[in-house]
Amino acid sequence: xxxxxxxxxSLHELLKKGxxxxxxxxxxxxxxxxxxAQKTNAFVTIIxxxxxxxxxxxxxxxxxxxxxxxxxxxxxxxxxxxxxxxDYVPFFDATAVENLAKKGAIPVTxxxxxxxxxxxxxxxxxxxxxxxxxxxxxxxxxxxxxxxxSVALGVYPYALGSDTGDSIRKPAAYCGIVGFKPTYGxxxxxxxxxxxxxxxxxxxxTRFVKDAAIVTDGMKGKDPKDMTSWDSKDxxxxxxxxxxxxxxxxxxxxxICDIENYPNASQELKEHLENxxxxxxxxxxxxxxxxxxSINKDLLNAIPSVYVVISCAEATSNLSNxxxxxxxxxAEGSNYIEMMKxxxxxGFSPLIxxxxxxxxxxxxxENQEKYFKNAQRVRRLIVDEIKSYFQKYDALxxxxxxxxxxxxxxxxDLLKDDTDVLEEHLQIANFGGFPSITIPNGFINNLxxxxxxxxxxxxxxxxxxxxxxxxxEMPYKGQLAKEVTE
Amino acid sequence: MKIIPTxxxxxxxxxxxxxxxxxxxxxxxxxxxxxxxxxxxxxxxxGTLPTLNxxxxxxxxxxxxxxxCKEPEYMYFERKNYYYPDLPKGYQxxxxxxPAPVGMGGYIDIEREDGSQxxxxxxxxxxxEDSASMNHLYDVSTIDYNRAGVPLLELVxxxxxxxxxxxxxxxxxxxxxxQYCDISEADPxxxxxxxxxxxxxxxxxxxxxxxxxxxxxxxxxxxxxINYEIKRQTEALEAGKYSEIEQETRRYDxxxxxxxxxxxxxxxxxxxxxxxxxxxKYKISKDWLAKIKESIPELPxxxxxxxxxxxxxxxxxxxxxIKEKSVSDYFEECLKENIEAKTAxxxxxxxxxxxxxxxxxxxxxxxxxxxxxxxxxxxxKNGTISSKQGKELFNxxxxxxxxxxxxxxxxxxxxxxxxxxxxxxxxxxxxxxQSQIELYHQGRTNMFDYFVGQVMKKTRGQxxxxxxxxxxxxxxxx
Numbered sequence: 001x002x003x004x005x006x007x008x009x010s011l012h013e014l015l016k017k018g019x020x021x022x023x024x025x026x027x028x029x030x031x032x033x034x035x036x037a038q039k040t041n042a043f044v045t046i047i048x049x050x051x052x053x054x055x056x057x058x059x060x061x062x063x064x065x066x067x068x069x070x071x072x073x074x075x076x077x078x079x080x081x082x083x084x085x086x087d088y089v090p091f092f093d094a095t096a097v098e099n100l101a102k103k104g105a106i107p108v109t110x111x112x113x114x115x116x117x118x119x120x121x122x123x124x125x126x127x128x129x130x131x132x133x134x135x136x137x138x139x140x141x142x143x144x145x146x147x148x149x150s151v152a153l154g155v156y157p158y159a160l161g162s163d164t165g166d167s168i169r170k171p172a173a174y175c176g177i178v179g180f181k182p183t184y185g186x187x188x189x190x191x192x193x194x195x196x197x198x199x200x201x202x203x204x205x206t207r208f209v210k211d212a213a214i215v216t217d218g219m220k221g222k223d224p225k226d227m228t229s230w231d232s233k234d235x236x237x238x239x240x241x242x243x244x245x246x247x248x249x250x251x252x253x254x255x256i257c258d259i260e261n262y263p264n265a266s267q268e269l270k271e272h273l274e275n276x277x278x279x280x281x282x283x284x285x286x287x288x289x290x291x292x293x294s295i296n297k298d299l300l301n302a303i304p305s306v307y308v309v310i311s312c313a314e315a316t317s318n319l320s321n322x323x324x325x326x327x328x329x330x331a332e333g334s335n336y337i338e339m340m341k342x343x344x345x346x347g348f349s350p351l352i353x354x355x356x357x358x359x360x361x362x363x364x365x366e367n368q369e370k371y372f373k374n375a376q377r378v379r380r381l382i383v384d385e386i387k388s389y390f391q392k393y394d395a396l397x398x399x400x401x402x403x404x405x406x407x408x409x410x411x412x413d414l415l416k417d418d419t420d421v422l423e424e425h426l427q428i429a430n431f432g433g434f435p436s437i438t439i440p441n442g443f444i445n446n447l448x449x450x451x452x453x454x455x456x457x458x459x460x461x462x463x464x465x466x467x468x469x470x471x472x473e474m475p476y477k478g479q480l481a482k483e484v485t486e
Numbered sequence: 487m488k489i490i491p492t493x494x495x496x497x498x499x500x501x502x503x504x505x506x507x508x509x510x511x512x513x514x515x516x517x518x519x520x521x522x523x524x525x526x527x528x529x530x531x532x533g534t535l536p537t538l539n540x541x542x543x544x545x546x547x548x549x550x551x552x553x554x555c556k557e558p559e560y561m562y563f564e565r566k567n568y569y570y571p572d573l574p575k576g577y578q579x580x581x582x583x584x585p586a587p588v589g590m591g592g593y594i595d596i597e598r599e600d601g602s603q604x605x606x607x608x609x610x611x612x613x614x615e616d617s618a619s620m621n622h623l624y625d626v627s628t629i630d631y632n633r634a635g636v637p638l639l640e641l642v643x644x645x646x647x648x649x650x651x652x653x654x655x656x657x658x659x660x661x662x663x664x665q666y667c668d669i670s671e672a673d674p675x676x677x678x679x680x681x682x683x684x685x686x687x688x689x690x691x692x693x694x695x696x697x698x699x700x701x702x703x704x705x706x707x708x709x710x711x712i713n714y715e716i717k718r719q720t721e722a723l724e725a726g727k728y729s730e731i732e733q734e735t736r737r738y739d740x741x742x743x744x745x746x747x748x749x750x751x752x753x754x755x756x757x758x759x760x761x762x763x764x765x766x767k768y769k770i771s772k773d774w775l776a777k778i779k780e781s782i783p784e785l786p787x788x789x790x791x792x793x794x795x796x797x798x799x800x801x802x803x804x805x806x807x808i809k810e811k812s813v814s815d816y817f818e819e820c821l822k823e824n825i826e827a828k829t830a831x832x833x834x835x836x837x838x839x840x841x842x843x844x845x846x847x848x849x850x851x852x853x854x855x856x857x858x859x860x861x862x863x864x865x866x867k868n869g870t871i872s873s874k875q876g877k878e879l880f881n882x883x884x885x886x887x888x889x890x891x892x893x894x895x896x897x898x899x900x901x902x903x904x905x906x907x908x909x910x911x912x913x914x915x916x917x918x919x920q921s922q923i924e925l926y927h928q929g930r931t932n933m934f935d936y937f938v939g940q941v942m943k944k945t946r947g948q949x950x951x952x953x954x955x956x957x958x959x960x961x962x963x964x
């Protein structure tokens with residue numbers, strides 16, 4: 001086992017003791033990145049010129065990490081995995097990256113994503129399809145595909161992700177690792193290329209729950225440049241991490257999790273939901289109470305469409321700054337309209353253009369009330385409903401997706417007509433800004449699957465603690481991707 | 487049949503008095519150097535976010551109070567989405583849909599020079615950001631982002647005005663308010679004030695077809711655009727072709743003083759307004775509003791009425807004094823120097839403003855400050871110099887940029903009031919003008935002024951004219 005595959009605490013100790021240097025860790029990380037680059041297609045940029053930092057008492061000092069390519073990084077190509085920004089080198093760091101830099105963390109890669117985070121397959125990156133390291137014929141899910149693949153392969157202990165629908169938490173499940181997005185506003189979004197501002201969260205992909213706590217501590221903080229950020233200086237996630245979760249009350253949604261809801265369920269789905277039940281038993285073993293609650297099915301069925309309407313509407317506006325005038329490759333044209341049109345027509349993938357059209361459509365004067373405003377109302381209803389359960393319960397526990405990673409071949413792009421709520425329910429946490437974590441909870445056909453824990457706003461510690469306790473009772477902690485051989 | 491024009495105005499005024507822009511920490515300042523006051527957010531670099539300048543909100547709420555508007559319970563913003571190269575984000579952050587605007591449904595009373603009054607109904611006033619400025623050259627256009635994100639207050643009236651004159655009076659008064667409240671320099675030359683105008687005509691109570699004229703950048707332009715539109719529409723009506731007047735957007739062409747069609751209402755842009763998610767809604771506290779209300783400074787009409795009632799100035803003079811805050815401040819400074827109000831007003835309206843207009847400068851730049859004016863007027867008052875000398879002294883002070891006292895010494899500007907001395911000069915003049923004395927006694931009383939003039943000539947204007955007249959009357963009646 002190479003050093004770089006260890007958890008952050010262990011690496012820190014080794015660095016402190018001088019058993020390894022920051023430079024050596026970077027070298028290990030870069031070597032590994034180059035080794036897996038071609039097969040996974042996980043990277044937009046491998047930062048070969050990454051410089052070691054001084055090892056301090058800070059756990060993150062001297063340790064390399066990966067950055068999703070929709071984070072602005074000073075002097076380093078930041079493309080959002082889009083042709084529209086294929087040569088864009090920002091002159092400022094995203095606040096989260098800057099905060100980590102202050103702690104001595106070293107970015108060594110920029111990881112591929114679905115173009116601007118708008119996809120759940122990892123197939124729409126301008127650098128090509130990202131492959132799942134457990135089975136290269138399969139997808140990583142998305143949009144934090146490159147971050148998930150590289151962390152699963154042990155290129156570094158963690159990589160930054162962003163999560164608008166489930167973009168950290170779904171890829172984490174497909175790659176058998178941990179994915180955490182804290183409460184909305186705990187981490188500043190300044191410098192994160194926006195997809196849908198009211199749903200966008202920064203977060204992290206790791207192999208250990210403890211590492212997720214350490215990195216979130218490092219990224220978070222009120223930022224004068226982001227009005228939605230809030231003061232969390234009295235919150236110390238790593239320091240207060242505990243496996244003592246006895247007495248905690250969990251709930252799951254029966255309409256989504258019970259196998260009876262799926263009369264035509266595949267073997268895979270059955271196994272996935274059975275495995276979820278096993279995890280629930282484990283929770284009980286840890287002294288937690290688990291209750292299945294019933295939520296109006298119409299409300300649940302509305303989740304995917306609410307997400308599509310709100311995210312597309314905000315996206316079409318958010319990405320209007322991409323005209324090629326100020327940054328990006330300026331297009332030819334005899335007037336500004338032609339220049340803009342040529343730039344946007346050539347630069348964006350068809351999937352994104354479809355989303356822009358949906359976004360424009362639902363915002364049009366004659367449609368806004370019916371689609372956009374109603375979506376916002378239903379979003380509120382869903383959030384209120386879930387929050388009412390958070391009055392009685394500490395957290396929501398749910399299976400991630402319908403099973404393990406899907407095959408790339410025959411995969412539909414993610415703006416799909418499939419309204420399977422099981423596939424999309426993680427969006428609830430984006431609607432409410434809830435802290436939400438995915439951890440691996442088993443295997444189906446030798447491929448990892450995940451379970452998700454979501455809590456009320458500002459209950460990040462509780463969510464992490466429950467995940468930490470569960471992780472410690474399961475044999476998947478810190479696991480690295482092993483290619484499945486059939 | 488009488489044709490009644492109806493006019494509505496949208497007045498955009500930049501808030502120029504805050505340190506930073508409205509949604510950006512960049513400096514809020516006018517600059518001739520392009521792209522000097524710019525942060526990444528002003529150019530909409532990916533990942534940048536707006537941050538709300540609270541001082542802009544305070545000043546907007548102050549305007550809302552002055553205009554007797556209703557404030558919203560929550561402060562929040564919306565995006566107005568459209569593509570144009572001067573709009574880096576592809577949307578403008580603004581407040582369009584009620585109850586977003588900082589002020590809704592107010593009014594303000596405006597006074598005409600003849601003393602009559604009219605009320606302008608305010609639809610709303612809202613806070614938004616300015617766009618970048620563009621310069622269209624022969625074969626290339628340049629963009630300057632200094633202005634991008636500069637705070638802008640847009641004031642929308644209902645269609646309630648009925649003449650270009652009233653429209654201009656309203657705009658001028660609003661401009662004065664912006665200055666008095668230290669919200670804006672409100673200088674159209676710096677592009678700080680821009681107007682959209684809508685005009686319709688009607689023969690009855692129902693409003694006619696509304697034509698909107700965009701981006702009129704001076705008050706004289708507003709006047710010309712309104713009058714041109716009234717004329718154009720009236721001519722159509724009188725020719726029986728009113729149906730050809732279309733609900734459309736036109737643009738004012740400064741060179742020709744006409745308006746030119748831009749687009750029909752049918753082609754109106756759908757701005758797809760929605761709430762800006764990056765600026766959290768927040769409650770406007772009653773305490774804060776009360777504090778803001780208390781902090782409203784003395785408004786121009788309050789000063790005007792004071793000048794009329796307390797100092798006995800004419801409505802016309804009072805109005806001229808209050809138009810520009812700097813002029814009114816100068817006047818009040820004169821009063822603090824104990825210059826008598828009417829004297830101060832006369833000096834300002836003739837000499838001081840005469841100089842300011844001639845030099846096209848600011849009253850603050852006038853070397854004759856209220857303190858120096860006091861020296862001049864005081865010397866006139868106590869008879870040391872004549873009022874004619876006073877005017878000379880004023881001009882010398884401006885020209886030489888020296889203290890008036892010093893100039894008086896150097897130029898030996900002392901009024902001759904000594905009766906014996908004056909009497910001997912007067913006798914001299916009378917001796918030299920025997921035939922004129924004859925004429926005077928024959929009834930040519932205007933010869934009196936001739937004698938005074940001769941005395942003044944001999945004394946190079948230093949003779950005390952009152953005394954001269956006294957002695958002269960005496961001598962001639964002997």
